[in-house]
Amino acid sequence: MMRIRKILIILTVAVSAASCSNYYEIVMKSSDVDMKYEAAFHYFNSGKYKKAADIFENLRLLCQGTPQEDTVQYYNALSNYKYGDFVTAESNFSHFIEVFPRSPFTKEAEYLRIQCLYDATYRYELDPTPTRKAMVVITEYMYDNPGSEYFDECEAILKDLQGRLDRKNYESARLYYTMEDYKAASYALKNVLRENAENVYREYIMYYIAMSAYKFALNSVSERQPERYLVFMDEYYNFISEYPESPLRKGLDVYFEKAQKFSRRKGIDSETVEEADEMKDTDLKKQEKNVRKAEKEVGVSDQSGRVITKSEPKLSKEEKLKRKQDRKAEKAAEKNDITTGPDNKKPEPEKRNNREK
Numbered sequence: 001m002m003r004i005r006k007i008l009i010i011l012t013v014a015v016s017a018a019s020c021s022n023y024y025e026i027v028m029k030s031s032d033v034d035m036k037y038e039a040a041f042h043y044f045n046s047g048k049y050k051k052a053a054d055i056f057e058n059l060r061l062l063c064q065g066t067p068q069e070d071t072v073q074y075y076n077a078l079s080n081y082k083y084g085d086f087v088t089a090e091s092n093f094s095h096f097i098e099v100f101p102r103s104p105f106t107k108e109a110e111y112l113r114i115q116c117l118y119d120a121t122y123r124y125e126l127d128p129t130p131t132r133k134a135m136v137v138i139t140e141y142m143y144d145n146p147g148s149e150y151f152d153e154c155e156a157i158l159k160d161l162q163g164r165l166d167r168k169n170y171e172s173a174r175l176y177y178t179m180e181d182y183k184a185a186s187y188a189l190k191n192v193l194r195e196n197a198e199n200v201y202r203e204y205i206m207y208y209i210a211m212s213a214y215k216f217a218l219n220s221v222s223e224r225q226p227e228r229y230l231v232f233m234d235e236y237y238n239f240i241s242e243y244p245e246s247p248l249r250k251g252l253d254v255y256f257e258k259a260q261k262f263s264r265r266k267g268i269d270s271e272t273v274e275e276a277d278e279m280k281d282t283d284l285k286k287q288e289k290n291v292r293k294a295e296k297e298v299g300v301s302d303q304s305g306r307v308i309t310k311s312e313p314k315l316s317k318e319e320k321l322k323r324k325q326d327r328k329a330e331k332a333a334e335k336n337d338i339t340t341g342p343d344n345k346k347p348e349p350e351k352r353n354n355r356e357k
Contacts, residue, residue: 033063059072070105074100077096078112080092087116087120118138121164131165134157135165139158142158172188173185182213182219185212189208203243203246210239217231229259
């Protein structure tokens with residue numbers, strides 16, 4: 001018995017589905033405007049928006065010039081919107097607003113068009129073109145309708161879309177920092193603020209500008225580090241002047257102290273080197289002055305290094321001969337000291353260590 005009952009239910013459902021399918025096909029093929037009109041609203045009220053949209057679309061040509069024309073076109077767009085075809089719905093609403101600016105459905109159509117554009121936008125990582133288009137339309141709507149009941153909602157939507165663009169620009173620039181190209185990161189992040197100084201991620205952008213400056217200085221050659229640490233310190237002051245209580249400041253404070261210590265150390269070293277150079281120059285000048293003074297008082301030296309005084313008296317032949325003999329004796333004595341060691345023994349050659357061999 002139960003089995004027969006189940007079979008009957010299945011058959012009933014099948015017949016009803018077939019009849020509905022047949023009814024939809026009959027309506028679509030029919031040229032009766034009233035039947036189509038009633039069927040379209042029947043499917044719309046039943047939540048079958050795809051079939052309702054198809055019938056309303058079919059009715060658009062048939063209702064041209066009739067009192068129902070604006071209603072058919074509006075519900076055609078609304079059916080597509082509720083079905084989830086936002087691109088088609090937006091196009092239909094846009095056309096409706098242009099053709100029927102005085103229709104009682106126009107204000108609603110303008111807002112629903114904005115909803116279509118908003119729902120058709122992508123995440124911040126993807127193509128921002130739909131987002132920008134939606135923002136233009138919303139801005140125009142808010143300007144033309146400052147007292148609209150949808151004004152606050154449009155403002156919230158606009159803020160959300162602007163946040164997506166801001167994040168996309170911020171993340172795109174921060175990518176250079178992740179890739180450790182700190183010079184490019186600083187340039188890209190500053191460009192983001194040039195394009196939109198009110199970027200909702202401004203605090204993070206300024207933080208990464210300062211961090212990029214620090215990392216760039218840290219990885220620079222020693223000759224360029226002092227000036228690049230000064231750039232970091234400037235960016236640090238820019239950050240804390242705007243966000244003194246930021247939780248991001250803690251890390252920057254640590255790097256700022258390191259940069260200050262480096263700058264102080266380099267400053268002391270530079271002064272010491274400069275002082276040493278000055279002292280060295282002074283000593284050399286004094287030495288040169290003393291040498292010139294001695295040369296002036298004593299005389300000038302010849303090529304052998306013997307100083308010839310200006311007041312040296314002339315020697316006689318006997319004195320010259322004696323001096324010549326004394327010099328020969330001195331040379332012989334020097335030669336004897338070099339070629340012989342203690343007790344007139346020749347020095348033995350040094351014994352090399354085996355390891356040296």
